[in-house]
Amino acid sequence: MLEVTGLHVAYGGIQAVRSITFHVNEGEMVALIGANGAGKTSTLKAISRVIDAVGGDVHFCGEKISKIAPHHIIRKGIALVPEGRGVFPRLTVAENLAMGAFLRHDKAEIALDQEKIYGYFPRLKERAAQLAGTLSGGEQQMLAIGRALMSRPKMLLLDEPSMGLAPIMVQKIFEVIRIVAAEGMTTLLIEQNAKLALESSQRGYVMESGEITLTGESASLLNDPKVRAAYLGE
Numbered sequence: 001m002l003e004v005t006g007l008h009v010a011y012g013g014i015q016a017v018r019s020i021t022f023h024v025n026e027g028e029m030v031a032l033i034g035a036n037g038a039g040k041t042s043t044l045k046a047i048s049r050v051i052d053a054v055g056g057d058v059h060f061c062g063e064k065i066s067k068i069a070p071h072h073i074i075r076k077g078i079a080l081v082p083e084g085r086g087v088f089p090r091l092t093v094a095e096n097l098a099m100g101a102f103l104r105h106d107k108a109e110i111a112l113d114q115e116k117i118y119g120y121f122p123r124l125k126e127r128a129a130q131l132a133g134t135l136s137g138g139e140q141q142m143l144a145i146g147r148a149l150m151s152r153p154k155m156l157l158l159d160e161p162s163m164g165l166a167p168i169m170v171q172k173i174f175e176v177i178r179i180v181a182a183e184g185m186t187t188l189l190i191e192q193n194a195k196l197a198l199e200s201s202q203r204g205y206v207m208e209s210g211e212i213t214l215t216g217e218s219a220s221l222l223n224d225p226k227v228r229a230a231y232l233g234e
């Protein structure tokens with residue numbers, strides 16, 4: 001469904017992503033793990049057209065998307081949950097969710113999806129009228145995921161959903177990520193928390209200094225001595 005070929009990202013002289021190639025099949029959750037600074041966010045930003053790649057191609061559902069306008073990405077069915085969440089702080093929870101559905105006109109279905117998201121995250125329902133800027137970090141992450149789902153995407157791109165959150169929050173959020181994936185959502189999950197990411201996904205890629213150095217089934221990566229030593233602190 002997503003095919004990334006020779007993707008290269010640079011900031012001036014800094015080579016952040018060095019010609020990486022990977023793919024995500026329809027219905028799969030794939031993890032892209034790596035230390036801070038490995039190039040994970042740059043990869044996601046290039047795929048979602050937030051930044052321009054220097055080289056390489058990205059195909060989505062067979063169509064080349066590496067040159068399209070950034071605002072067309074969501075129309076293609078790709079929803080990004082960015083690092084730092086990116087909720088609209090001065091809008092309420094309900095308004096943020098509505099923004100996620102701004103391209104849709106199927107009012108009844110939108111209302112159903114909103115209830116579905118409140119079902120995933122009851123905290124959001126309790127706080128529907130609260131300004132998003134006053135939510136805790138974990139609640140903002142829930143909202144960012146909910147808003148992305150409101151577009152009914154074909155694919156979800158998640159940038160470090162666990163970052164900076166208390167373990168109990170991480171657990172709640174990942175419970176929902178796993179449910180959504182089990183319901184068939186194609187997902188690319190970027191995480192520094194390798195254990196969590198590999199336990200949640202089918203396949204994984206390990207990124208180091210802008211390159212993919214290892215790939216395989218997540219279960220085998222979890223048992224790989226190199227992964228255990230470098231990312232699981234063993």
Ligand SMILES: Nc1ncnc2c1ncn2[C@@H]1O[C@H](COP(=O)(O)OP(=O)(O)O)[C@@H](O)[C@H]1O
Pocket residue numbers: 011014015016034035036037038039040041042043
């Ligand atoms: N806007 C930027 N300008 C210059 N360098 C950047 C910028 N964003 C990221 N980098 C650099 O690119 C490399 C990869 O960063 P990033 O993609 O954020 O990694 P990760 O998400 O894996 O932590 C790092 O060396 C980082 O310092």
Ligand SMILES: [Mg+2]
Pocket residue numbers: 040041042083160
């Ligand atoms: Mg990052």
